[in-house]
Amino acid sequence: MTTFLGLGLAGIALLALSLVFGNVLEGLFGLDGLLDGWLSLPVVAGFVSMLGFTGVIVLGTSGLGVGAATAIGIVTGAAAGWLTWKLSRALMRGQTAATPRGDDLVGTPGSVITAIPADGYGEVLVRMAGQPVKLAAKSKVPVTRGTEIWVEAALSSTSVAVRPVER
Incomplete structure (x- = not known):
């Protein structure tokens, strides 16, 4: 259970870092453009935190083992990552009205x-x-x-x- 809780907290910390530092980390390590889409930091953070917190919930509320908690966590983590990816794409494509001239x-x-x-x-x-x-x-x-x-x-x-x- 401690491992799952650590994953959940690490995911939230990664999300906070990605929001604060944006693409600075990618630029420092020469990864510009490599971590876009499915590998973007917010998507990975959503996946990892949901995997961890779902694992804690499954272990704490049911008699299922670590394997089942991991499997359920992967499914919910993938759903959270997909939702994060879709929402971030929608926000990035936001169109504005033409600037008046x-x-x-x-x-x-x-x-x-x-x-x-x-x-x-x-x-x-x-x-x-x-x-x-x-x-x-x-x-x-x-x-x-x-x-x-x-x-x-x-x-x-x-x-x-x-x-x-x-x-």
Whole structure:
């Protein structure tokens, strides 16, 4: 029973080390990419800890021997390793939305927060990806504060050309 308990604790310690140090251990020993997939440290840690703790449970709650405890531990350890592998793959493949770009602002409505003179810049507030964004704005005609505008072009990452909305 002590051996199984030691395996369970060693598996948890290995999991903690793999979470804290990540791929540093693999890099130190020149194993980059070798321990991916089924041989990754979290998968091995899940297998070893489940093998150990299942062995302790089987020995402590039943009259089965060490061989049966080991066999049952291997089966549950393999299931834990497989589940760890599947979950880590799903987390690594997590897709994010495309990053908004300046050109995505073209055609966006907004409002003037600092008046725009005919020969200079003012400020407008528009929504980009659902977030309010304050940008420098230039217009061919003077635009007063509070006027609703339409973005015509992205001049840079922080400035746009606008025109007032005509109603």
